Amino acid sequence: MIEVNDIHKAFHGEEILKGITTTFHRGKTNLIIGTSGSGKTVFLKCLLGLFTPEKGTISYDGENYSELDEEEKRRLRQRMGMVFQGSALFDSMTVEENIMFPLKMFTRQKKSEMMDRANEVIDRVNLENANKKLPSEISGGMQKRVAIARAIVTRPKYLFCDEPNSGLDPNTAMVIDNLIQEITVENDITTVINTHDMNSVMEIGEKIIFLKKGFLEWEGDKTQIFKTDNEAVTNFVYSSNLFKKVRKAQLQGF
Template structure:
């Protein structure tokens, strides 16, 4: 579980995050949504320990990050997995090598142990016959699977995903959403996803926070978001005819 209390962060005198307080439960898919400039990326980087807030605290399973010494902070960061926008795979490495990279960086495992662990997560994300292929030789959806496998290969307690469906067609995006949710439940991970994809909200939004101008404007789940009277949220969510129809159906109880 991650708890955020009164978080403030700014740059060059401009306040980006303005006192955010919320929590993200373990074993749940927690989504951060909002328009461009809402503070989503800055918030995610604070959660990752890349940005230090000016005020407030972030608590990981009872541990206040700012109160940890340098070694403890490094250990906590090593318990985090990250799925980057665009996958961020190493072009010159095979699928297998990409997935093993965190193990080489953060563990002292022998090669046979790393290979065994890599193959375990390769099987879990259903990467069939892809071990020796380069990223350029596989589809975008398969690249996302590699990114997920790499993120979970070290058995993280926390999984962060930045626009994991970026560049994918709707069908493949749904498959990736469901895979992330399944892994979150199976491994009992605290998963936080930064997204603008409303299909993701509908599919896996067990906890959703909506940021607006650096403030937490609304929070709830995927069923509640269709019923909210918050005008900023409805403007964001129902910007297409599809979601207007969904909202009308929800309100009519259909």
């Protein structure tokens, strides 16, 4: 669980995050949504420990990040996995080498142990027979699977995903969404996803927070977002043609 209490973050005198308070639950897919400039990326980087809020606290299963010393912060960061927007794979490394990279960086495992763990996550994300391929030799969807495998290879307690469906076709994006949700449940991870993909909201939005100009404007789940009378959320939702169709179908069924 990640607990956020009244965090504020500013750059060059301009406040970007304006008192956000929320909770991200373990074993759930927690989504951050909002228009461009709403503060989503800054918020995610605060959760990752890359930015330090000027005010407020962020706690990870009861550990207040701001109260940890440098060694404790380093250990906490090692319990975090990250899926980057563009996958961020090393072009010169094979699939296997990309996935093993965090193990080499953060553990003292023997090579055989690292290989065993890499093969375990390769199997889990359905990348059999891709071990020796380079990123350029596999599809965008497969690259995203490699990124997910690399993010979970160290068995993190917290998984962060920045636009994991960026550049993917709708069917592949849905497969990636479902994979992330399955891994979250199987491993009881606290997963936080920064997304603009409305399909993701509908498929895996177990907890959704909507940011607007640095404020937490609304929070709920994928069912409640269809029913809210919050004008800002409604406008955002209705900017998607897909959402118009789904909301109509949902309301007819309620």
